[in-house]
Structures are given as structure tokens and as C-alpha cells.
Amino acid sequence: MPRVLVLGAGVLGASVAQQLAAAGADVTVIEAGGPAAGTSSATFSIDVTHLKTPYAYYELNRRSAELHLELGAELGGADWRHPVPLVQWGHTEQEQQIIRDRAERLRGWGHACASADPAELVRLAPGADPDACRADELVVHEHASWYDAPLFTRRLLDRAAMDGADIRYGLRVTGVLRSGDRVTGVRAEGRRFEADWVVNCAGPDAGRIAQLAGGALPLNRVPGLVGESTRLPEGQRLGAILATPGVDLRPAPDGRVVSISWPVDALLPTDGAGTEDTDQGGAPGERRRPDPALERELHRLGRAVYAPLRTAEMAGVRLGVRPVPADGLPLVGCAEATPGLYTLVTHSGVTLAPVLGRLAARELITSRPAPELAAYRPDRTPASGVLDESVQVMSGAGA
Numbered sequence: 364m365p366r367v368l369v370l371g372a373g374v375l376g377a378s379v380a381q382q383l384a385a386a387g388a389d390v391t392v393i394e395a396g397g398p399a400a401g402t403s404s405a406t407f408s409i410d411v412t413h414l415k416t417p418y419a420y421y422e423l424n425r426r427s428a429e430l431h432l433e434l435g436a437e438l439g440g441a442d443w444r445h446p447v448p449l450v451q452w453g454h455t456e457q458e459q460q461i462i463r464d465r466a467e468r469l470r471g472w473g474h475a476c477a478s479a480d481p482a483e484l485v486r487l488a489p490g491a492d493p494d495a496c497r498a499d500e501l502v503v504h505e506h507a508s509w510y511d512a513p514l515f516t517r518r519l520l521d522r523a524a525m526d527g528a529d530i531r532y533g534l535r536v537t538g539v540l541r542s543g544d545r546v547t548g549v550r551a552e553g554r555r556f557e558a559d560w561v562v563n564c565a566g567p568d569a570g571r572i573a574q575l576a577g578g579a580l581p582l583n584r585v586p587g588l589v590g591e592s593t594r595l596p597e598g599q600r601l602g603a604i605l606a607t608p609g610v611d612l613r614p615a616p617d618g619r620v621v622s623i624s625w626p627v628d629a630l631l632p633t634d635g636a637g638t639e640d641t642d643q644g645g646a647p648g649e650r651r652r653p654d655p656a657l658e659r660e661l662h663r664l665g666r667a668v669y670a671p672l673r674t675a676e677m678a679g680v681r682l683g684v685r686p687v688p689a690d691g692l693p694l695v696g697c698a699e700a701t702p703g704l705y706t707l708v709t710h711s712g713v714t715l716a717p718v719l720g721r722l723a724a725r726e727l728i729t730s731r732p733a734p735e736l737a738a739y740r741p742d743r744t745p746a747s748g749v750l751d752e753s754v755q756v757m758s759g760a761g762a
């Protein structure tokens with residue numbers, strides 16, 4: 364069994380560490396902060412399978428959503444997974460057309476989604492303000508889910524530790540060890556860690572790890588503001604994910620509501636500027652507060668859609684940094700320039716962690732390439748456009 368160093372204890376590092384430890388590998392996780400210190404605790408974290416293109420990538424996400432359930436059975440219950448319907452609408456004819464086209468495509472792929480009359484909003488999401496919906500049609504995904512990503516990450520890390528993984532927090536990797544061309548370990552806080560494989564799960568900082576090893580990754584850092592409300596009283600709690608033109612809302616533990624807004628995110632400094640918090644090993648958003656005007660705007664947009672938020676406060680806002688590969692698709696595997704360094708980084712990582720963790724662990728243990736990962740190698744020439752529709756949505760090109 365190989366000795367494997369996993370860099371980063373976010374949802375992807377936790378997933379591959381859990382799978383490796385379960386298979387009997389000798390695993391050490393090295394994390395600058397604590398569990399889920401990075402993007403995995405500043406995320407919207409819904410199942411985004413419905414936004415995925417092309418088909419093979421949709422299928423990978425769909426399989427991962429199933430694996431969330433299977434993992435739940437292995438770990439004593441998927442208490443991080445919360446099935447709720449997702450209700451979506453647009454305002455302009457163009458937005459509505461994108462949503463309709465997507466629904467048609469999804470139905471062709473066997474994905475359950477239905478059209479509904481806007482009058483149904485009162486039943487689907489009591490509390491949603493009917494005046495906030497000017498559409499002539501809603502699209503409803505009955506089998507959507509949101510995930511409690513920090514809890515999921517902790518569940519995976521706990522199981523990995525039970526299965527023998529050595530998990531070290533508060534250790535920042537600052538250099539790599541080599542033997543000839545091959546990466547054979549890392550340096551962290553003056554200590555040396557050696558292994559057969561080093562797995563780069565540093566999320567938005569994965570490019571820096573690749574650079575330490577003399578490589579590069581086609582990876583963008585895309586900041587996003589994540590708001591969380593104070594608790595809503597029983598009877599007023601949100602029971603659906605609402606995907607609207609200005610703001611997306613989802614339930615959160617204890618009757619809170621989490622919000623993100625693509626229009627607000629478009630006003631954040633690009634390239635993760637001002638979001639370098641993970642350099643200090645802390646959680647994004649805790650040290651550097653985003654512009655309070657953007658925070659207020661996020662809350663205002665949420666209140667306009669979901670009436671019970673009008674009597675709630677914004678309890679906290681975090682600045683997350685999305686690790687977004689140039690063509691939108693995951694980067695998984697070992698690049699030719701950096702043998703010994705295995706990359707595992709993606710946007711939509713909360714959705715994808717179960718399947719990517721499993722496939723990556725299998726490759727690391729068996730040294731046999733997984734055909735399901737062939738399209739995602741870090742060495743590929745990125746497509747000229749963005750292939751993943753969820754990334755197009757993020758850049759404002761889709762509803």
C-alpha cells in the first residue's frame with residue numbers, strides 16, 4: 364500500500380483521505396488551518412448536478428450525488444445531506460428560455476424536473492413573495508439537495524482518522540521534496556514529510572502548491588460572498604432552494620437561510636484579491652470583511668424574495684474563493700511535469716467530492732488510470748470556451 368500525503372483538509376482532501384484510509388493506505392493529511400478551513404466552509408453547497416454539461420460531466424455529478432447517499436450508509440447516516448426541492452425562475456425572456464432549454468435537456472437525460480405555474484410558488488416555498496416572481500413559468504427540481512459542507516468534511520476526516528489516517532492541523536506546506544524529477548514529499552513549518560504520492564487538495568491555493576513543485580495549473584480564483592441569516596422561527600423556515608435572477612437562497616441548520624448572488628459577486632475584486640486569508644491558515648472571510656455595502660445588498664436581495672427574512676438579520680457573511688479550472692472541468696491526476704504530485708481540484712467540489720475522492724484513491728492505490736477521469740487530466744489543453752454550464756452561470760452568461 365502506498366504512503367500518501369494529502370495537502371488540505373477541505374471536502375476534497377477529506378474525501379480522498381477517507382477513501383485511501385479505508386483501503387488501507389498509509390495516509391497523512393497536512394492542513395494549514397483546521398478542518399474545512401477554506402472554501403468548504405464558505406460555500407453555497409447545493410447539489411449542482413442540474414447545471415452540468417457536457418453529458419459525461421453531468422453523469423459524473425449525478426453519480427456523486429448517489430455516492431453521498433452510499434457514503435451516508437457507510438458513515439452511519441448522511442446527516443450532512445438535506446433533500447429539498449429547487450425552484451427556479453428568470454425575469455427576462457432570455458433567462459426564461461435558458462431555464463426552459465436546460466429543463467428540456469435534463470429531461471432528455473432522464474433527470475426529474477417539471478414546469479409549474481408561478482401560482483404554485485405559495486405551496487412550493489411558503490414565505491416566498493409572489494411579487495418577486497415575474498415569470499410565466501417555474502422550473503422545479505423535486506430531487507435537489509443542499510449539503511452541510513463543514514459537517515460532511517468533518518464526518519469524512521473522523522472516519523479517515525478512525526481508519527488510521529494521521530491528520531495534522533496548523534501545518535502550512537512551504538516547499539516540496541524531490542528525488543530527481545519526482546516529488547517525494549513536502550516541507551511544512553520546518554519539518555519534512557516523505558511519501559510515495561503527494562495529493563494536492565489545496566483548493567483555490569492548489570496553483571501555489573503546483574508552483575512549489577515547478578508546475579502550473581490552469582486555475583482561476585473566483586470570489587463569492589456567502590450570507591447567513593439569523594434563525595427564523597418555526598413555521599417561517601425555508602423548505603426549498605430558491606434560484607432566482609438576483610439571489611439564490613437555501614435553508615441552513617437551525618432555521619437559518621444562506622444566500623449568494625451572482626450580481627453581487629460580479630462586484631467583488633477579481634482573482635481572489637482581498638481573499639488571501641488562507642495564507643494565514645484561517646477561514647476565508649473571517650479576517651477580512653467584505654465591503655459592507657455588498658453585504659447589505661445581498662441581504663436586501665434575499666429579503667425581497669423571501670419575506671420572513673425581513674424580520675431577520677444577517678448573522679454573518681463569508682468571502683469564499685471558488686477554485687475554477689479554466690474550462691470549468693475538474694483537474695484530477697498527475698501532470699507530466701510533476702511526477703509524484705497528484706492534483707485533485709475542482710469547482711462544485713461539495714457535489715463532486717464523493718466520486719472524485721473514490722476514483723482518485725483507486726488510481727493512487729492501483730496505479731491504473733480510471734477511464735472516468737480521462738477527460739480531466741491537469742495536462743490537457745483546456746477547451747477554448749468554458750464547458751461547464753454552472754461556470755457560465757457564474758459569469759453571468761446564463762440563468
Ligand SMILES: Cc1cc2nc3c(=O)[nH]c(=O)nc-3n(C[C@H](O)[C@H](O)[C@H](O)COP(=O)(O)OP(=O)(O)OC[C@H]3O[C@@H](n4cnc5c(N)ncnc54)[C@H](O)[C@@H]3O)c2cc1C
Pocket residue numbers: 370371372373374375376393394395396397398399400401402403404405406407408409410411534535536537564565566567568586587588589623641644683684685686707708709710711712713714715
Ligand atoms: C460562493 C461559493 C458557492 C459555491 N457553491 C457551490 C455549490 O452550490 N455546490 C458545490 O458543489 N460547490 C460549490 N462551491 C464550490 C465548493 O465549495 C468548492 O469546490 C469546494 O469547497 C472546494 O473544496 P477543496 O477541498 O478543494 O478546497 P478547500 O475547502 O479550500 O480546502 C483546501 C484546504 O487546503 C488548505 N491549504 C491551502 N494551502 C495550503 C498549504 N500551503 N499547506 C497546507 N494546507 C493548505 C486550506 O487551508 C484549505 O483548508 C461554491 C464555492 C463558493 C466560494
